[in-house]
Amino acid sequence: MNALQSVPLNHYILLSAMLFAIGVIGVLVRRNAIIIFMCIELMLNAVNLLMVAFSAHHGDGSGQVFVFFIMAVAAAEVAVGLAILIMIHRNSKTTDIDFLNKLKF
Amino acid sequence: MKALIIISCLGFLALLAEILNFKKHLYTLTLLGLTVALGASFTEWNSAMPSYLNHMVLFDNYSVAFIGVLIITAILWFLMAPSFFKDDTHTADKSALVLFALVGAICMVSYHNMTMLFIGIEILSICMYVLAGSNKKDLASNESAMKYFLMGAFATGFLLMGIAFIYGATASFDIFQIKLYLQNNPAASPLFYTGIMLMLIGLAFKISAAPFHFWAPDVYDGAPIQVTSFMATIVKTAAIAAFFKLFSTSFAAASDTWSTTLMWLTAITILVGNITAVFQNDIKRMLAYSGVSHAGYLMLAILAMNELGAHSLVYYTLAYSIATIAAFAVVLAVINAKGNSHFDSFLGLAKNNRLLAVASTVSMLSLAGIPPLAGFFGKYYVFTAYLQNHSPILVLIALSGSAISIYYYFRLIVNMFKFESEEKIALSYSTKVLLVASVILTILLGLMPDLILGIW
Numbered sequence: 052m053n054a055l056q057s058v059p060l061n062h063y064i065l066l067s068a069m070l071f072a073i074g075v076i077g078v079l080v081r082r083n084a085i086i087i088f089m090c091i092e093l094m095l096n097a098v099n100l101l102m103v104a105f106s107a108h109h110g111d112g113s114g115q116v117f118v119f120f121i122m123a124v125a126a127a128e129v130a131v132g133l134a135i136l137i138m139i140h141r142n143s144k145t146t147d148i149d150f151l152n153k154l155k156f
Numbered sequence: 157m158k159a160l161i162i163i164s165c166l167g168f169l170a171l172l173a174e175i176l177n178f179k180k181h182l183y184t185l186t187l188l189g190l191t192v193a194l195g196a197s198f199t200e201w202n203s204a205m206p207s208y209l210n211h212m213v214l215f216d217n218y219s220v221a222f223i224g225v226l227i228i229t230a231i232l233w234f235l236m237a238p239s240f241f242k243d244d245t246h247t248a249d250k251s252a253l254v255l256f257a258l259v260g261a262i263c264m265v266s267y268h269n270m271t272m273l274f275i276g277i278e279i280l281s282i283c284m285y286v287l288a289g290s291n292k293k294d295l296a297s298n299e300s301a302m303k304y305f306l307m308g309a310f311a312t313g314f315l316l317m318g319i320a321f322i323y324g325a326t327a328s329f330d331i332f333q334i335k336l337y338l339q340n341n342p343a344a345s346p347l348f349y350t351g352i353m354l355m356l357i358g359l360a361f362k363i364s365a366a367p368f369h370f371w372a373p374d375v376y377d378g379a380p381i382q383v384t385s386f387m388a389t390i391v392k393t394a395a396i397a398a399f400f401k402l403f404s405t406s407f408a409a410a411s412d413t414w415s416t417t418l419m420w421l422t423a424i425t426i427l428v429g430n431i432t433a434v435f436q437n438d439i440k441r442m443l444a445y446s447g448v449s450h451a452g453y454l455m456l457a458i459l460a461m462n463e464l465g466a467h468s469l470v471y472y473t474l475a476y477s478i479a480t481i482a483a484f485a486v487v488l489a490v491i492n493a494k495g496n497s498h499f500d501s502f503l504g505l506a507k508n509n510r511l512l513a514v515a516s517t518v519s520m521l522s523l524a525g526i527p528p529l530a531g532f533f534g535k536y537y538v539f540t541a542y543l544q545n546h547s548p549i550l551v552l553i554a555l556s557g558s559a560i561s562i563y564y565y566f567r568l569i570v571n572m573f574k575f576e577s578e579e580k581i582a583l584s585y586s587t588k589v590l591l592v593a594s595v596i597l598t599i600l601l602g603l604m605p606d607l608i609l610g611i612w
Contacts, residue, residue: 064324064347067320071313071317074313075310075313078306078310084302084306087306091306091309091310091313094310094313094316094317095312095313095316097317098313098316098317098319098320101317101320101321101324102320102323105320105323105324105327106323108324109327111327111328113271113328113329114323116271117270117271117274117319117323117329120271120274120275121274121316124274124275124278124282127278127282128278128281128282128285128305128309128312131282131285131286131305132285132305132306132309134286135285135289135298135301135302135305136302138289138292138298138301139295139298139299139302142293142295142298143295143298148302148306151298151299151302151303
């Protein structure tokens with residue numbers, strides 16, 4: 052048994068839960084769109100870590116395949132997100148989401 | 157499966173249109189392709205081997221019915237939205253994005269594996285982020301795209317965390333295996349229940365159920381109105397169908413743990429949606445909040461967890477989508493003529509625009525749930541399904557919400573008939589076809605609900 056496998060599953064779950072929570076808090080409190088993107092990435096990577104840990108724990112490969120899908124989709128999502136951000140920056144010269152408050156009644 | 161393949165190919169064809177120079181015919185081609193896909197999809201009704209790709213997708217009657225609803229809605233949407241494709245150089249891209257969004261929606265109603273659910277949601281969402289921002293110079297459209305993107309990605313994070321926890325407990329992504337796991341282990345691991353709650357939050361974001369609905373009005377308001385109507389109908393139908401499938405298959409045996417939460421969500425959604433809609437002065441925002449409240453009624457069908465729940469869900473989403481598309485077509489015509497969608501813009505329109513007045517009246521009455529229109533029977537069957545195994549408290553809340561909704565739906569009708577205005581709004585040929593078709597369909601479905609409910 053190598054060193055990685057001697058780490059109990061609970062530690063992975065705790066670590067992922069903490070990363071996920073940091074990501075969620077970051078999305079909720081930060082005001083810069085790029086930092087919010089990074090926090091969302093942190094949430095997704097917490098999921099990736101957890102999936103891989105469970106996959107190794109169950110001895111089942113499908114979890115790791117799912118991680119590939121998450122990575123591919125997250126990349127596509129960020130590509131679109133950054134495009135939207137550039138579009139906003141062109142029109143308004145800012146990446147602060149507090150600027151985006153025109154739509155309300 | 158056939159519909160999925162045909163519409164994917166149609167999407168790729170749309171991408172090629174720019175290169176091979178047949179952009180002029182793309183619109184006709186798309187409508188034709190969608191009609192073929194609709195027909196092909198119905199050949200799979202009662203199919204003996206509904207499962208494809210190692211049980212990744214399952215085209216049982218439930219999925220085929222929802223695919224039918226989605227494609228019919230998409231055809232009506234294309235009839236409504238030719239102007240969306242005309243005015244700039246991105247005709248082919250926009251068509252392709254809409255078609256791929258439809259592909260995502262079809263994955264979401266026919267998944268049999270969480271992987272497919274995730275991929276379906278993402279295909280749909282990523283296309284919608286781009287479409288919401290397709291009005292590049294308009295800051296409102298930019299803001300709408302940004303909000304939709306942030307909220308969508310945030311919700312996806314919760315959904316994925318839920319999937320990871322459920323995978324940790326069950327060692328499988330297959331929704332049937334998860335059901336088996338729950339049968340074999342009635343006292344499931346705490347990971348499983350955490351997973352259910354996280355997935356519930358993620359999906360509640362997607363169907364814009366309160367208190368996770370706050371993004372919807374802003375996004376609906378800022379996006380180009382054709383995209384808004386796509387979100388309000390096709391996206392909502394697909395999300396609610398995915399929600400129902402997951403919770404009625406995989407998590408049904410654990411309903412004690414999530415049904416109370418979902419009941420609270422339903423009650424809050426219905427009340428918040430209807431009450432906030434009363435205070436809106438813009439039709440787009442009013443329709444957004446009305447969409448929130450309809451998500452609440454649809455969640456009653458999820459709570460019902462029986463056959464009739466599934467069937468009434470198909471009927472309700474079809475009735476709701478037809479009425480909403482017609483309402484948005486009217487709003488689009490008014491925006492084109494007057495520049496905004498304020499309630500006052502509708503004053504006196506009935507005098508010189510009979511078709512607009514009739515179509516919006518029928519669709520508003522249907523959304524409000526006035527018999528004998530389709531919306532009434534949609535609500536009736538959803539409530540009946542819910543009452544089969546639950547107490548009537550939530551139905552009473554839903555009924556009072558429905559009573560509130562009459563105020564804001566009738567406000568539009570009253571405005572149209574109140575004063576006399578000489579203005580005449582020109583309608584394009586396809587809009588006329590759409591409005592007539594939606595009126596006929598709404599009345600027909602209302603008079604003969606067995607057209608949908610009798611096919612099972």
